[in-house]
Amino acid sequence: MDSPTVALHESTHSEHPSYQRHHFVTMAQQRESASFGMWLFLLTEIMFFGGMFTAYLIYRNWYYPAFVAGSHTLSIVLGTTNTAVLITSSFTMAMGVWCAETRRRGGLILSIILTLILGLAFLGIKSVEYHEKWVQHHVPGLRFDAMSFVHPKAEPGQPAEPGLPLDMAQHTEVYFSLYFAMTGMHALHMIIGMGLLIFMLIKAIRGAYDNGNITFIENFGLYWHFVDIVWIFLFPLLYLISRHQ
Amino acid sequence: MSSIVSLPDQTTARIPKRNYLTNENGILSWLLTGDHKRIAILYLISITFFFFIGGALAALIRLELLTPQSDLMAADTYNKVFSMHGIIMIFLFLVPSVPATLGNFLIPIMVGAKDLAFPKINLLSWYLYLIGGGMTLWAMISGGVDTGWTFTVPLSTHYLNTNVVTTGLAIFVAGFSSIFTGLNFIVTIHRMRAPGMTWFKLPLFVWSNYAASILMVLGTPVLAITLVLVVLERTIGIGVFDPTKGGDPILFQHLFWFYSHPAVYIMILPGMGVISEVISTFSRKRVFGYSAVAFSSVAIAVFGFFVWEHHMFIMGVSNYSTLIFSLLTMLVAVPSAIKIFNWAFTLYKGSITFETPMLYAFGFMGLFTIGGLTGVFLGSSGTDIHLTETYFIVAHFHFVMVGGMLMAFLSGIHFWWPKMTGRMYPEKLSQLAAVVTFIGFNFTFFPQFLLGMLGMPRRYAAYPPEFQVLNVFSTAGATILGVGYLLPMIYLVWSLKYGQIAGNNPWQATGLEWQIQSPPLTENFIEIPVVTQDAYDYEWLERQKEREVTQVG
């Protein structure tokens, strides 16, 4: 009993590329679905980070001096370097997508390797910063002491900054909680991204993208740029805002 | 009573040899499947498993509350039991119930596609669900958790020594399963509709699942990050919610309810979709005011995001914010009222029969009306003060979720059972089950409204003796309810082998899913259909049948 609704639809099987999944009618539908899905996923990511940004905005409003003092302890040099590293990695990733589109296997492999190296560099610098926090007793919960904000040490060549009152100094723990939560979640996204990069690298070396089936690379590019953009928000909020107050 | 059921001649009818169940064999062909229908079946089996665990815990709760003292179990055990009951039922049963089973099975077919947009992600979502479920079970077996399903800080972070971290991570993982399901649905509905299938030709089941998917995709990540912060606070002691470090526990409440209020719409909206399909089919009529019902789903999804603070009216939030959130809560009640009346008027001038899915749908309408109206008691801030945190809340929630959602789920399972398995369930027995469930349900939960009015707080292992009589009623009702839930479990399994052969369209329904064989082929459609008819176009169906007859004749 054949369904009466099933009208005969033009069969175009012969024209389908081999990588078109059976349940998509056209290749365009497959590509659009994938990129639409990726954008939706990035929307969930925005909501995911959004929870922490909300917390940040509220506490910054409440404990403004603590947030200022907290951001003073972060190294602007390292932060800026990391921003540059990450933006460059976004560039190399974009280059990778372009190479894939124009079917340049060598260029693609090189771009992926560069992106990987830059990603590693970012995480390396980040871990240097984390280590510094550990040494300075600025890790909330595990190793935290607010006294360095009550009696700040004078940096060489500069007069000591005035300390915070103890109660406000204690609230720097909230700042560092958010700092570690936000940068930690960001770093986790980087690590996941780098895992995918390695996966892509292997496939690229085997020539899996030479046939023009590069939906995965395109969508990964979106993800990598998103992670980059999150950092573009984190960097000013955590390092820069109200630095010289 | 007459019936619309039209089955093929049982002596000659056979289940089609080639279908999605027989296409491939072996356990691996199931565990590695990309077929949305097989994943739906996997989900169905797993959520039924968790439903019965949650149900057994509910039975323990009701038994404990038979007497005023905490004599069956210690207060501590009771706390663990109700926490697990809530966590399992909400995160592992209600949230995935209709979307992950019926939605997974039907949405691609209803929009005229061969599968969901991302079959592998769909399978991944089931594995994430299993991992989340397994971790929850592990947390339960290895000592339990007694936070309640709400994980209130600082209780959950600093004052308990149970498996909060395991459970929190379990829900985090299960949350991603829900995100992926929602994401898959949205992309499928946007990008995979068959030629001619415009938005306003979609069945209302698709609309309501679409609305629920939006909530899943945008709400769940907020719960995820909240749980991450809770876990970090508990393990390494960061200070985002901890009042002793300058954090604010109220912020946790905001973030938690920002997900958990929309979550109740994630749970109920797909159920509403089922009711639209069932009522239309069994009254042989287009749903009254199709676009109003479709848009009310979307309205619920949108407003649903802006009412979360009504869970916090007594927590010392500003009086003026209460004003706003109370108003918005009243607004979100309106679309539900619209739906109820539209369903009622779908019956008007119909040609109604009373098969099991319809009986469950009637049950849904009655119980959901009560649940919805008592929600207004709680949305109005002045009465909320008296009623919140009492058994009134418990009763309200169960009327909406069990009386509403579970009725809708069972209605949908019976309705699409012939499509999923190719066989009919036993009609008389299932009608009996529907009636037993309805009676048992009212017996169980109506007394709880009275308990709540009288002020009995929820989550009490022991209670003042004057509340005993109503509690005994409730427990007595729960035993009836238990029978009502066991019956379908038994006869549905029985019907897998002995049920009558259903044929393609036993209900003479109009949906695309009824125009293909039962059980469907793995690829659903041999050729993608071109849709010209509206949803619920019974005249079109008649014409089709006539044409068939003339062609054959």
Next chain:
Amino acid sequence: MDHISPVIWQFLVKWLTNFAVIPPEASKVAPQVDALLLFMTLVSLVGLTLVILLVVTFSVLYRRERSPVATQIEGSTLLEATWTIIPLGLFLVMFVWGSVLYFRIYTPPPNAMQIYVVGKQWMWKAEHPGGQHEINSLHVPVNKPVQLTLISQDVFHSFSLPAFRVKREAIPGRYTTVWFEATREGTYHLFCSQYCGTAHSAMIGQVVVMSQDDYKKWLESSTSGVSLAQNGERLFASLSCTACHNGTPQARGPNLAGVYGSTLTLTNGQKVTVDDEYLRQAILNPSAHITQGYAPIMPTYQGQISEEGLFSLVEYIKNLNSNYRILQTTTTTELAPAATAAAVGTKGMVKP
């Protein structure tokens, strides 16, 4: 009735004789809340009846036997508008009515007598200004507005008085308030209604509403001898608050006499009204609460004062009208134990 088990029979008799759908109305606001509850119940019953009536009538009229062919109807904008607007109107009435009650329940009248309540796992501790301490019980006079200021020293709790139709969460780290005016003498339930851990269901007590005379007697017989304000005064001195907050022109801290209820300008230009919550915050997190013109030198007392101690200090500052005794203390460096004008409230009886 011998075929009914005696246990069930007893239950039924007990239930029918004591049947109640609402707890006793023992406060001024209770009948008002009940009026709205009754209104909502009636509306719900009408709504439910309407839905059932529609479903049953249509099911009977249009069952397949009577109506073999359905008439297709697209919808009706008029009808749909009707059942959009009427429920909306009713819900809005409930919203306005409910909000009026909400504001009434959570806005204490200025003349209310004050009782402080600390919630902890798993008990309620009530502190009366006269120095009466209670655990899991609360004695209040009839026909007199009573304001409760609540705080929790650990997790969320909720102070629930069903007979009064009021409830308020006790939250760690901030004060919440609620008030009621009992209208009927008797003993009523006090529950903790926010789940708070193992012995949540044991965190119950009773509210005893007494005639004003009995209440006076109770106050006198159960005072600890040191009023809350006196206790606050001792703390004030022993924590060396007097060193700065003594009202002299050269004092390093602002004058606290009469500060309660006044409006202060803080260093960041913000204007605040001094209330219980402000005082608490100013003691624990002083640097964000510095009055304009003063240096941020006050140390924090976080972790040094119990919640009861904070209540004592708040009560003390609230009733501080002059700095006379502070100056005496600072000049003689001697703590004066006896009650004087500074410690308003009930006179404490010194027990041996």
